[in-house]
Amino acid sequence: MTEQTGEIFDLGYQRYEGPREGRMRARHALWLNGVRTAIGLGRGWQSKVLPGLLFLGVIAPAVLFSVGASAVDPGEELPTHADYYWIVNIVVLLFSATTAPEMLCPDRRDRVLDLYLVRPLTTTDYVIGRWFAFFSIMLALVYAGQIVLFIGLTLAADEPLEYLRDQWLDIPRLLAVGAAIAAFATSIPLAISTFTIRRTYAAAIVIALFLISVPVASVLSVCEETEDQFGTVQECEPVTGDAAKWFALLSFPDVPMHINDLVFDEEIDSPLAELVREQNAAVPVAWFALLTAVPGIVLWWQYRRMAL
Amino acid sequence: MADTPLLEAKGLTKRYGSTLALDAVDFQVTEGVTGLLGPNGAGKSTAIKLFLGLLTPTEGAAEVLGERPYDSVDVRSRLGYMPEHDCLPPAISASEFLGHMAQVSGLPPEHARIRAADVLRHVGLHEERYRPLSEYSTGMKQRVKLAQALVHDPVLVLLDEATAGLDPAGRDEMLELIRRTSREAGISILLSSHLMGDVERTCDRIIVLEGGHVVEQGAVSGFTQETSTLVIDVDDEEKLAAALSSRGIETNRDGTSLVVELANDELYDAVRDAIVETDVRLHRLAPRRGGLTDIFRGDEKHD
Secondary structure, three states: OOOOOOOOOOOOOOOOOOOOOHHHHHHHHHHHHHHHHHOOOOOOOHHHHHHHHHHHHHHHHHHHHHHHHHHOOOOOOOOOHHHHHHHHHHHHHHHHHHHHHHHHHHHHHOOHHHHHHOOOOOHHHHHHHHHHHHHHHHHHHHHHHHHHHHHHHHHHOOOHHHHHHHHOOHHHHHHHHHHHHHHHHHHHHHHHHOOOOOHHHHHHHHHHHHHHHHHHHHHHHOOOOEEOOOOOEEOOOOOOHHHHHHHHHHOHHHHHHHHHHHHHOOOOOOHHHHHHHOOOOHHHHHHHHHHHHHHHHHHHHHHHHOOO | OOOOOOEEEEEEEEEEOOEEEEEEEEEEEOOOEEEEEOOOOOOHHHHHHHHOOOOOOOEEEEEEOOEOOOOOHHHHHHEEEEOOOOOOOOOOEHHHHHHHHHHHOOOOHHHHHHHHHHHHHHOOOOOOOOOEHHHOOHHHHHHHHHHHHHOOOOOEEEEEOOOOOOOHHHHHHHHHHHHHHHHHHOOEEEEEEOOHHHHHHHOOEEEEEEOOEEEEEEEHHHHOOEEEEEEEEEOOHHHHHHHHHHOOOOOEEEOOEEEEEOOOOHHHHHHHHHHHHHOOOEEEEEEEEOOOHHHHHOOOOOO
16 A cells, blocks of 8 residues: 655746725834734744743732732722822833834844835825823733723722723723823833834933933922921921922923823822922823823834935 | 736936936836946936935836836845845845745745745756855855845846856856746846846846936837848958949948948949859848847947
């Protein structure tokens, strides 16, 4: 009995007769590729470690809050969705600083950008595709924790249905604030990434910007009162005087948190946040809009002027 | 149909500040393999970028299938482009990269995957398709670059210095692959090169740019037809040269060959008789064929 064997035929080059979906498909492909790139899909395990750890860093507080909520005595104050955003904000910004450069720098360093721009895509398509890809990842990140927390708080309540009825307004609030955090955490790191082809440089600059701005804003605007040896409170004046409430806005990580406080109508115990609250509510909103829109425009402009 | 222009330059001018890269050039690229030949700075890359829609002409027009790619990006989905420089992401596999590029060219995901596999088989990389691109040799990377230009089955592919960085064997394989792509797939090719040998071996037609002007264009066969120069290789060229001289035939040296300008057919007989008379061993006796190098030498004129 002869053993049956397979045979491979070389059919030569085959023409493509299938559908062509044009520019919309190209844009969607670019968006999907950006999402996969951000979380390391299609790449080695090393590319997945950092996004995975930071994702756990965002989810863990939500799980702890949920577990803690089921353990508190009746009448005690439960952790809120606004508290959660304050706690994970720095982890979210760290995630964006380390991951956003991956969206843009390799395409320019490896000159893959040249191949995109000779296809049915414009530079504007490219920039929008990458921005929305990273925005989608950031949205998923901030919403994932809030969903866990919402479910945890609901289940921890004595009367879950009553809790839902009382707290339903938290859903649009957390969605709105999450979108604000995601947009802010997308625009600035992506804009900075247009100035270098090295991811590590871009990440370092973004982290430095976020971390250094906090002590800078504090030094310029906060003056802690002290007590002398007789217990008398020594009042002090911030170095920037009456302008301190403006310099408090320089703390970049807190910018989306001011939106958080406004939307949830919370008053977080933070000297910088207290100074910002002295302003008209339109000021932190405008500041947030400016710091989100201007980097977006810089991002677009940088790619517009890049010659192939 | 063969004369339908795929690309057409109409008074195409591109100026960078005070530098004139292309000066009101007119040419057409039709079906088949066309060589765009010229030294560095001739305007080849500028012409390609104009046809890809990456640059806008200062004057005139660069048309692709009758459309202007810098005005409408949709026509670019029918073009393929293989750049001279590296353009491959090292961390992902050829299969993943080509599948993505096919989708960016407008193909649905399931079709893109199949096309990626088909085209990688066509360029001889089917077995290696799941390896990261960082592990590929220079020759393999050149093939992936060609594959990404073909993955969406374009009408025309623009290849910029396709054999750059390849050793002689790799260069032969790449040129054969280009030839086969045109022959089997019917895909037209514009091959930009400063290597005359590549163009001569691969192309049907040629456009020669120099200093932003078209200095020659036409069928390659028109540049490589037989000339009126006779090349003779023998084992004792001194002896034969003397014999020819005694017959009043002037000879020149070209390396180890003797070269005779044939004024009339009777000279063939005289050369034959001189070879017989001197009893030298004859290795080669043939008219010289024109070469593309002659375009730049200016010592031959072609129709």
